[in-house]
Amino acid sequence: MSRIKGCFAQLKQEHKKALIPYVAAGDPNPEITVDLMHAMVASGADIIELGVPFSDPMADGPVIQKASERALVYGTSLSDVLAMVKTFRLTNNDTPVVLMGYLNPIEVMGYECFAKAAHDAGVDGVLTVDIPPEEAQSYIPALRACELDPIFLLSPTTTKDRMTIICQYASGFVYYVSVKGVTGTSALDTDEVAKRLAVIKEVTDLPIGVGFGIKNAETAAAVGQVADAVVVGSALVNLVEQNARSLSNEEGNKKITADISQVLVSMRTALDV
Amino acid sequence: MTIEQQTENKLSDMPDDNGHFGQYGGMFVPETLMEPLDELNQAYINYFQDPEFLAELDNDLAHYVGRPSPLYFAERWSRELGGAKIYLKREDLNHTGAHKVNNTVGQMLLAKRMGKTRIIAETGAGQHGVATATVAARLGLECVVYMGAEDIQRQALNVYRMKLLGAQVVSVESGSRTLKDALNEAMRDWVTNIDRTFYIIGTAAGPHPYPAMVRDFQAVIGREAREQSMQHEGRLPDALVACIGGGSNAIGLFYPFVDDQEVSMYGVEAAGHGLETGQHAAPLCAGKPGVLHGNRTYLMEDKHGQIIPTHSVSAGLDYPGVGPEHSWLKDIGRANYVSVTDEEALSGFHDLTRIEGIMPALESSHAMAYVKKLAPTMDKDQFIVVNLSGRGDKDIHTVATIDGIEF
Ligand SMILES: Cc1ncc(COP(=O)(O)O)c(C=O)c1O
Numbered sequence: 001m002s003r004i005k006g007c008f009a010q011l012k013q014e015h016k017k018a019l020i021p022y023v024a025a026g027d028p029n030p031e032i033t034v035d036l037m038h039a040m041v042a043s044g045a046d047i048i049e050l051g052v053p054f055s056d057p058m059a060d061g062p063v064i065q066k067a068s069e070r071a072l073v074y075g076t077s078l079s080d081v082l083a084m085v086k087t088f089r090l091t092n093n094d095t096p097v098v099l100m101g102y103l104n105p106i107e108v109m110g111y112e113c114f115a116k117a118a119h120d121a122g123v124d125g126v127l128t129v130d131i132p133p134e135e136a137q138s139y140i141p142a143l144r145a146c147e148l149d150p151i152f153l154l155s156p157t158t159t160k161d162r163m164t165i166i167c168q169y170a171s172g173f174v175y176y177v178s179v180k181g182v183t184g185t186s187a188l189d190t191d192e193v194a195k196r197l198a199v200i201k202e203v204t205d206l207p208i209g210v211g212f213g214i215k216n217a218e219t220a221a222a223v224g225q226v227a228d229a230v231v232v233g234s235a236l237v238n239l240v241e242q243n244a245r246s247l248s249n250e251e252g253n254k255k256i257t258a259d260i261s262q263v264l265v266s267m268r269t270a271l272d273v
Numbered sequence: 274m275t276i277e278q279q280t281e282n283k284l285s286d287m288p289d290d291n292g293h294f295g296q297y298g299g300m301f302v303p304e305t306l307m308e309p310l311d312e313l314n315q316a317y318i319n320y321f322q323d324p325e326f327l328a329e330l331d332n333d334l335a336h337y338v339g340r341p342s343p344l345y346f347a348e349r350w351s352r353e354l355g356g357a358k359i360y361l362k363r364e365d366l367n368h369t370g371a372h373k374v375n376n377t378v379g380q381m382l383l384a385k386r387m388g389k390t391r392i393i394a395e396t397g398a399g400q401h402g403v404a405t406a407t408v409a410a411r412l413g414l415e416c417v418v419y420m421g422a423e424d425i426q427r428q429a430l431n432v433y434r435m436k437l438l439g440a441q442v443v444s445v446e447s448g449s450r451t452l453k454d455a456l457n458e459a460m461r462d463w464v465t466n467i468d469r470t471f472y473i474i475g476t477a478a479g480p481h482p483y484p485a486m487v488r489d490f491q492a493v494i495g496r497e498a499r500e501q502s503m504q505h506e507g508r509l510p511d512a513l514v515a516c517i518g519g520g521s522n523a524i525g526l527f528y529p530f531v532d533d534q535e536v537s538m539y540g541v542e543a544a545g546h547g548l549e550t551g552q553h554a555a556p557l558c559a560g561k562p563g564v565l566h567g568n569r570t571y572l573m574e575d576k577h578g579q580i581i582p583t584h585s586v587s588a589g590l591d592y593p594g595v596g597p598e599h600s601w602l603k604d605i606g607r608a609n610y611v612s613v614t615d616e617e618a619l620s621g622f623h624d625l626t627r628i629e630g631i632m633p634a635l636e637s638s639h640a641m642a643y644v645k646k647l648a649p650t651m652d653k654d655q656f657i658v659v660n661l662s663g664r665g666d667k668d669i670h671t672v673a674t675i676d677g678i679e680f
Binding site: 154156 | 274291299300301302303305306307308309446447448452454457461464465466468518527561563564565566569572574576577578579580581668
């Protein structure tokens with residue numbers, strides 16, 4: 001069983017929801033990432049979504065754009081990100097890791113080559129923002145061949161017909177984007193999300209994660225009422241930005257790790273009551 | 274696929290239903306955009322068969338844009354170069370001063386029929402921004418134009434023109450602060466405000482259906498040039514030349530000729546300080562295929578797949594990608610892609626100004642600079658049609674600065 005599938009199966013048994021934090025690899029510097037991943041697990045993360053920095057993050061709002069820019073100052077590449085996951089796996093063999101990013105770095109590496117390297121590094125799923133299933137007819141088999149789960153987004157504009165098609169190609173979980181917009185913009189409407197999730201549940205048995213617009217423990221808990229997983233990104237990356245500016249790398253990394261851990265603990269607690 | 278195999282289905286049949294030109298093109302976008310793009314594609318397919326829509330478009334092109342644009346025989350310049358005859362397709366005489374307006378008039382008609390009330394656009398040189406703000410003003414629609422902070426500096430005149438026309442110009446501070454970043458920002462706006470917003474992309478790039486749709490609106494250039502060539506010379510041209518930023522003025526000229534194998538086509542990219550310096554904007558000449566801004570195409574990227582900064586003296590060519598149809602025409606060998614440096618382009622600018630009394634945009638000056646090389650290699654009874662995509666007023670400040678003149 002894939003780590004992602006196993007993770008959701010176990011959470012279901014325990015009647016718990018998955019907490020999925022997103023951070024960009026290499027943000028604000030490459031030294032922080034592996035330690036931060038371990039700290040997030042210790043603070044209640046069930047799955048880690050690791051952003052692969054890209055020069056042109058078309059679907060991201062300013063917060064995550066800047067995360068990419070900070071990481072790219074150090075030249076954090078796709079290969080570097082895979083090396084980070086490999087290091088993480090030396091002491092954690094359980095927590096699923098999903099890469100989130102854009103297609104071009106993967107195109108350049110080559111689909112087969114990437115899939116093999118990602119699998120060898122211990123990656124479990126790949127969410128590629130700018131490749132819908134229509135364009136992924138050779139990409140998905142390449143991921144599958146290396147036991148990687150292709151994670152796809154569903155959005156408020158996705159029709160039920162499209163949902164059905166997308167869910168045929170997806171595995172691990174599907175990710176519902178709760179708002180029309182880029183990452184980190186508006187607040188989500190929980191009632192609206194609940195309605196859409198009901199439709200998604202008609203077309204798939206896969207667990208459903210919800211992201212974009214989860215800002216604090218309260219929204220996390222509200223979304224946890226209706227979804228199988230909550231994804232929190234910009235709220236955490238904001239904490240990176242605040243501390244990266246004012247402190248030295250070493251001090252900043254400590255503060256960032258502590259702040260992010262604190263937020264995750266509060267979300268975990270809110271989700272579990 | 275070779276040209277021979279492809280000609281059984283005509284070259285002009287491309288793209289396929291999903292917007293692919295061979296391996297290029299397609300729809301590489303976040304999920305939120307898939308439905309809206311589908312809706313746009315349906316509108317594009319339907320209205321291009323609707324006589325009423327086409328009549329309104331023709332009417333606007335005739336009376337608002339001022340078409341047909343002349344095909345002018347540059348006699349003195351031809352004589353001076355001593356080779357093929359040179360004809361200039363005078364897109365610089367269009368309302369707003371460039372070919373861009375052919376496309377904005379068309380897309381605006383679609384927006385109107387689709388009931389959209391808010392118009393957004395990206396711009397590099399500002400020509401597309403001006404052309405968009407112009408048609409938005411005419412219909413009284415809200416208009417937001419995204420422009421890289423660096424380009425805002427380089428093209429201050431056009432920024433002011435857009436503001437006069439009632440558009441809001443948003444300075445884009447992310448990434449390299451040029452056209453590619455403006456396009457990212459416009460996409461983000463579109464994803465966020467999808468219900469009432471129409472995104473007018475200014476070049477034959479982006480996700481399907483934009484490359485095909487922009488081409489079809491710009492193809493009026495080539496259709497007229499065909500007819501005018503018959504009038505002037507009684508036959509089709511031997512060669513077509515156009516500059517390539519995203520590729521819209523070039524594909525507009527080329528497309529009505531793609532099935533005529535005897536007509537050679539030359540797309541001229543910006544070699545900036547020289548291809549060997551890495552400081553250029555010539556993805557077809559010196560880049561590799563990849564995925565950016567919704568389509569697969571030739572790109573300027575580093576070995577990790579990050580898009581790299583481009584350089585060109587002309588803001589409208591300063592783009593790391595290119596429309597996917599050009600990538601395909603390159604691979605099948607139907608069109609030739611070449612490049613000229615900043616310096617060569619400037620000499621093209623000065624030559625045309627001095628010899629013909631026509632001041633070309635710095636973008637178009639790249640095409641002129643290549644004609645300087647090409648015409649002398651051809652016979653006197655041959656003729657070239659070169660796209661004079663825009664007028665040079667907007668660039669006078671840049672040219673003056675390079676020539677060391679202060680106002
Ligand atoms: C006059 C002119 N020509 C050419 C271009 C390049 O665009 P394209 O390659 O889409 O024609 C621009 C872009 O701003 C322009 O203003």
